[in-house]
Amino acid sequence: MAEFPIPVSVLTGFLGAGKTTLLNRLLKDPALTDTAVIINEFGDVAIDHLLVEQSSDGVIQLSDGCLCCTVRGELVDTLADLVDRLQTGKIARLKRVVIETTGLADPAPVLQSIMGHPALVQAFRLDGVVAMVDAVNGSATLDAHVEAVKQVAVADRIVIAKADLVTEPEALEQLRDRLRQLNPGAPLLDASQAGVAELLDCGLYDPETKIADVRKWLGAEAEHAAHHHAGHHHDHDHEHRHDQRVRTFSLIHDGPVPFAAIEMFLDLLRSTHGEKLLRMKGVIELAESPERPLVIHGVQKILHPPARLPAWPDNVRGTRLVLITLDMPGDYVRRLFAAITNQPMIDTADRAAMQDNPLAIAGR
Structure with a gap:
């Protein structure tokens, strides 16, 4: 049988x-026993499938097409x-699912399929995204293809191949x-x-202790911001044209926030610039019940349906958000977060305008 929700890892990377x-190497590890591998094919010949050595009931091959378009519905059906096969006894055990995307795929629709389906979200949880980069051609690929930049930007782990x-x-x-x-x-x-362990166990919960590890999950960027959050954000600009479009924002607020304020922040962010929000993670101290953090x-x-932890797993309370964005205006993110946390970045006139018309001030 399986212990729900089952962790899902997404393996992405350019062609x-x-x-x-x-x-192939990971499948030989006993740690991946009782793992289902979903392999996406792209092109007229299923070349990738021929290269996968383990072809048993644990390997599920999708039809030709791209996960981010024609096969997206089939991915939902496959999961x-x-x-169904677990519940009917056709599969004895299932501990993990690994989805290998096509090299041309934007990983966001794959993640949305896992996180946004009302039935699947009860059975599966996104453990993490692993992005592979070719050491020989990686720089040229990032220069030429924004999809490759997105794959790296949303990853929980980045794996460099062919370094030798x-x-x-x-x-x-x-x-x-x-x-x-x-x-x-x-x-x-x-x-x-x-x-x-290094590649696939990168979710919120430690697989051994079953306890949330917020610091590891939010990543080094949030840890850095916790010590340098006077501006409550970090932007990264680069000389490469696609790189300049990606920004990571670490938003920190020391203290509880009303649920209505967080709800407004998320609604405005998604309604005005949702397509530009590649990924978001956060742990929030709610004013209504500060003893149980909201994830x-x-x-x-x-x-993903917000979850409540039974208690704070570390001694750092408050609100910590990490946003990875593409072409999202930095001023918008900072002003909106300052408004919902009552920080002094927005003056009195702006705050009054925010109350009358939140979109007007947030979109500046």
């Missing part, structure tokens, strides 16, 4: 990044079928620096050394 090679093929150490270090700037919260791992997790306009 030729080495996803199938990594997957629903897994639950790079002849210039300086080039590899420049790629590492670029990846750190694009996604400061995600650890950089070597594909030849990273194991199942939020969203992708674009889809928000």
Whole structure:
């Protein structure tokens, strides 16, 4: 049987990044026993499927197409079928699901399928996103394809493959620096050394203790912001044209926030710039019940049903949000968060205008 919700890991990366090679190695690890692997195919010939050595009941092949368009509905059907097979005894056990996306895919629709479906959200939880980057061609791919930049930006773990093929150490270090700037919260791992625990166990809950690890889940960016949050945000600008479009905001408020204020913040953010919100994570101290933190997790306009932790897992209370955005105006995020937390960034006239017309001031 399975212990619901079942963790789902999404393995993404551009064409030729080495996803199938990594997957083949991971499948040999006993830690992935009772794991279902969903492999997306792209093109007339299912080449990736031929390269996957383990082809048993645990490997589910989707038809040709891209996960972010024609096959998206089939992904939902496939996950629903897994639950049905579990409940009817056709599958004895299922501990984890790994979805390998096509190299051309924007991962956001895949994450939305998991987080936004009313039935699937009860059976599955998004454990994390693993993005693979080819060390040889990674920089050129990021320059040429915004999809590759999105894959890196939303990842919980970034895996560098083929590092041994790079002849210039300086080039590899420049790629590492670029990846750190694009996604400061995600650890950089070597594909030849990273194991199942480092790659796939990156959700809110520690798989061993079953206790929430907020610091690890929010990432290094939020930890940095906790010590340097005078401006309550961090922006990252780069010389690469696609990189300049990605910004990470760490929003910190020391103290409880009314639920209505958080609800307004999320509604305005998603309604006005939802498509630009690649990913959002947060832990919130609610004014109505500050002893139990509220956990939020969203992708674009889809928000996972908020969850309440039984208690604070660390000694750091308050509100901590991490937003990864594409082309979202920084002033909008800062002003909106300042308004809902009553911070002095917005003057009295602006706050009065916010009460009369929230969209007017928030969209400036």
